[in-house]
Amino acid sequence: MVFRLLADIVMLLHFSFILFAVLGAVLLLRWPRMIWLHLPAAIWAMAIQFYGGRCPLTPLENRLRAMAGDASYHESFIEHYIGAIIYPGEITSEIKILLGLGVLAINLGLYTWIFKRRRRH
Numbered sequence: 001m002v003f004r005l006l007a008d009i010v011m012l013l014h015f016s017f018i019l020f021a022v023l024g025a026v027l028l029l030r031w032p033r034m035i036w037l038h039l040p041a042a043i044w045a046m047a048i049q050f051y052g053g054r055c056p057l058t059p060l061e062n063r064l065r066a067m068a069g070d071a072s073y074h075e076s077f078i079e080h081y082i083g084a085i086i087y088p089g090e091i092t093s094e095i096k097i098l099l100g101l102g103v104l105a106i107n108l109g110l111y112t113w114i115f116k117r118r119r120r121h
Contacts (some may be wrong), residue, residue, distance in 0.1 A: 003068035010061040015081070017057070021045035022103055025110035029117075042107045049100030052093060 022045070024038040048055055065071070 001068070003064045004070060007061050007064035007068060007070070010057055010064060011081070014055065014057040014061065017041065017055075018045065022106055023110075025107055025114060028111075028114050032118075042103060046100045046103050049096045049103065052096060 020038065021041040024034070024041065027034045028038065047053065
């Protein structure tokens with residue numbers, strides 16, 4: 001029970017990190033110093049996609065699920081939880097690159113918008 005709860009907490013943290021990496025630039029409107037947390041997170045998220053890496057939270061969650069007696073998974077977090085919804089079937093390296101480019105495009109757009117807005121004020 002405890003390991004299953006810990007695995008779920010790790011999964012929620014993982015998902016929160018992804019949301020922060022993709023959309024966290026919006027927080028800069030309220031907290032400009034958040035850039036020092038957001039920029040590395042966005043770069044990490046892009047690098048994982050571009051280079052086919054695996055976030056360390058994925059094996060941690062797998063280990064906790066195995067300790068709880070649950071079935072673990074061997075693919076990445078995105079492939080397991082989000083990929084099945086967005087892209088039924090296997091996520092190819094080309095799709096991962098597109099996902100990384102999506103993170104880049106969203107963040108470039110948000111940062112451009114935020115800096116233009118700040119310059120006006």
